[in-house]
Amino acid sequence: MAQPKIYPSNDSSPASDFGLSPTEFTTLRTSATQAKALAYCPYSRFRVGATFLTSSSDFIEGANVENASYPVGTCAERVALAKAVVEGHTEGFRAVGVSTDISPPASPCGMCRQFMREFVPLECPIFMFDKDGNYVVLKLEQLLPMSFGPDQLPQPGEAGAQGAGL
């Protein structure tokens, strides 16, 4: 895949393509950027902030939370999304913002892409901000092509893929 375009921080035009107002876009970036300050990352010292814009236009933030047992640590995206889910936001997310202290922008890890796939629409934009607020934006379906999601599984109570006999 070709390297995605990096938009300068003062260009909010891509946000309008995804139905975000300039104010919503600015708030998303400010929120994700400020959320980095919440990170607990004494081991990697790699701060990540994430914000989910919900269908009711709430901005829900999270940051990475590490652990002395390294694999137990949780990324900012999953912290923020789990927070949103337990607050009742399980569908219709309008945008995601992720912010780090590096440039070019970092993208969500594979585990977070799959975690988002459960709740976030495939066409939802993921804005990835660098240390200066410049950004790349891609839809979830571009970050996670041919994804496996809840629509591939039978609904509760339906027959499974092997039929009704099990």
Ligand SMILES: [Zn+2]
């Ligand atoms: Zn992750």
